[in-house]
């Protein structure tokens with residue numbers, strides 16, 4: 001098996017590295033590296049720099065801004081982007097609704113939404129999960145009832161990430177309550193300024209405001225906002241969720257954080273237990289990277305390789321383990337979480353003050369994007385044949 005990159009792919013890696021480290025402002029990348037929460041303007045600025053250079057949606061069809069790269073090049077692009085601390089193109093736009101619209105929407109809808117979605121002129125939210133409809137997504141209860149040319153939507157979505165910034169939300173709604181549960185679902189695009197739509201914050205354990213509930217009370221939606229065919233929402237949901245797992249292994253991010261942890265460890269690295277822990281993480285990371293490259297090299301067409309579940313599972317476990325290492329390196333200083341900078345705040349280093357919130361926040365990684373228990377079931381069924 002060949003594990004080294006060809007000279008051309010190596011040159012491509014250098015090109016990406018140079019672009020990300022010279023064209024995306026240092027302040028933005030520092031915010032990511034320090035684990036600070038980014039605001040809408042920062043995500044938009046970063047994505048627009050990438051999009052202007054054709055680097056925001058390289059995996060889309062070429063007609064809509066894609067680059068026709070191999071899976072391997074897409075992997076290298078993502079890894080270098082993460083290593084440089086560049087905020088990734090907004091997943092809801094770039095990885096979720098964009099590819100769905102390119103595949104299933106009418107030409108009119110594509111023209112209306114795809115360029116603005118790539119450039120983050122429109123910020124999308126994902127309105128799939130509901131109370132009692134997460135892993136068992138097909139149990140969703142939000143309804144859309146025909147009314148003249150349009151729809152009237154009622155119900156509740158939950159865990160809507162960054163919904164406070166959302167302009168539009170792509171939703172799964174029940175359009176045929178009589179049909180078998182997967183068969184009665186449609187996908188609707190809803191303007192989040194519509195009367196009757198309310199976004200309510202959910203406060204998280206790290207003190208941040210990252211997720212929300214979205215409530216719909218008699219929200220009127222024009223008929224033309226239906227994506228694809230009526231009651232075909234489940235097909236689109238499966239397509240979208242399959243894409244969600246692709247590129248999910250945060251190899252570049254984990255590499256960056258682990259390298260930084262070694263710098264931060266300073267004299268603690270002389271402790272053989274700390275050294276052993278770092279060495280184990282580095283080896284696991286290497287194994288993950290090789291697996292990610294193998295999966296990228298063997299992915300055919302639009303179908304995600306079943307091993308992408310292995311990447312989600314191991315990638316998130318490693319991400320959590322590295323955040324735990326940083327927390328332990330900070331030691332008692334990690335208790336200063338939430339202390340502000342400046343003369344009235346703590347004089348402990350920012351990384352130590354951020355270590356506990358970051359550790360706590362990353363517990364989410366094994367839940368979203370299909371929980372790790374569900375990934376294990378996919379691995380058992382499709383890879384191990386159990």
Ligand SMILES: Cc1cc2nc3c(=O)[nH]c(=O)nc-3n(C[C@H](O)[C@H](O)[C@H](O)COP(=O)(O)OP(=O)(O)OC[C@H]3O[C@@H](n4cnc5c(N)ncnc54)[C@H](O)[C@@H]3O)c2cc1C
Nearest residue numbers: 126127128129133134135159160161364367368369371373
């Ligand atoms: C931080 C965060 C952000 C999110 N952002 C969004 C978003 O923007 N938009 C959106 O639509 N959704 C979002 N989600 C929702 C996410 O997709 C769901 O949380 C996820 O699918 C799990 O569903 P659940 O929370 O209902 O848990 P449940 O499905 O109730 O699961 C609870 C536990 O039981 C386990 N479990 C469930 N079924 C099985 C089974 N069959 N076998 C074995 N174990 C099982 C699960 O793995 C989990 O550990 C987000 C979630 C989080 C945590």
